[in-house]
Amino acid sequence: xxxxxxxxxxxxxxxxxxxxxxxxxxxxxxxxxxxxxxxxxxxxxxxxxxxxxxxxxxxxxxxxxxxxxxxxxxxxxxxxxxxxxxxxxxxxxxxxxxxxxxxxxxxxxxxxxxxxxxxxxxxxxxxxxxxxxxxxxx
Ligand code: GTP
Ligand code: MG
Numbered sequence: 001x002x003x004x005x006x007x008x009x010x011x012x013x014x015x016x017x018x019x020x021x022x023x024x025x026x027x028x029x030x031x032x033x034x035x036x037x038x039x040x041x042x043x044x045x046x047x048x049x050x051x052x053x054x055x056x057x058x059x060x061x062x063x064x065x066x067x068x069x070x071x072x073x074x075x076x077x078x079x080x081x082x083x084x085x086x087x088x089x090x091x092x093x094x095x096x097x098x099x100x101x102x103x104x105x106x107x108x109x110x111x112x113x114x115x116x117x118x119x120x121x122x123x124x125x126x127x128x129x130x131x132x133x134x135x136x137x138x
Contacts (some may be wrong), residue, residue: 005126
């Protein structure tokens with residue numbers, strides 16, 4: 001059993017899509033074992049996305065993530081990290097497969113509705129960025 005950190009991004013919370021996105025996770029067998037709505041500061045978003053700080057879109061990405069509330073969550077299940085990324089679809093919605101969250105809901109490569117950890121080490125790091133152990137109820 002594996003855990004991954006998911007974020008429902010501002011473009012999706014703004015459009016009231018939290019429930020529809022959560023339904024996709026649950027239909028795929030991922031359990032939502034922690035969840036909270038939080039409005040990140042730009043500094044907090046910058047810290048979360050520090051790995052991307054040399055990328056040209058870093059400032060835009062951090063401003064976007066701090067623009068409105070997000071929903072941070074821990075998803076649990078068999079192969080949760082890979083499974084979540086399958087359900088999310090490709091980063092750019094133009095390349096996302098049918099039935100994926102980004103295909104159905106994302107607006108652009110920047111406003112792409114969801115984040116998901118990409119490896120076990122980053123999942124552990126990202127989960128502890130948002131959640132204390134006691135807040136995760138498996
Ligand atoms: P995450 O789950 O959000 O990490 O997405 P990813 O792993 O599919 O993509 P990646 O880690 O390569 O990029 C992180 C995030 O940066 C993406 O989800 C996008 O929101 C954003 N991003 C990536 N490329 C671009 C770009 O060309 N322009 C803008 N504005 N944002 C980008
Ligand atoms: Mg990534």
